[in-house]
Amino acid sequence: MAWLIGYVLSERFKRSGRSKKKRDYILDFPGVNDKETASLLVGREIEYRDNFVRVEGKIVRTHGVRGRVRARFTKPLPGGFWKGRVYLRVDKPLLGVAKYVEGSYQTV
Secondary structure (H helix, E strand, O other): OOEEEEEEEEEEEEEEEOOOOEEEEEEEOOOOOOOHHHHHOOOOEEEEOOOOOOOOOOEEEEOOOOOEEEEEEEEOOOOOOOOEEEEEEHHHHHHHHOEEEEEOOOOO
C-alpha cells in the first residue's frame, strides 16, 4: 500500500444566509503538476491525520491548471491544520505519475 502525501494550501468558505461552513480546502500534492493528472484524483477518499485527530474527506474537483485539487471533509479541520498532512491512498496507475511514500500504521 502506498500513500501520496499532500499539503493544505488554503481554506474555502461555503456560505449561506446563516452560517459559514469551513469544510472545503485546496490541496497540493507533490508530483501532480497539471490538470490532467489532478483529474485522476477526483472522487478518491483522503484522510487528514494529526497526533490527536483523524478526519476523512473526498476530493471533489480540480482547482486551476497547476494540479491542485479541492477537497471536502466531513468535519472542519482543527486550527493547527497547517502543520498536518493529507494522505491519499494510491494504486498502481498513479505510482509512476506522482511521488509517493510507503504507508505505515503510525500517525504523524
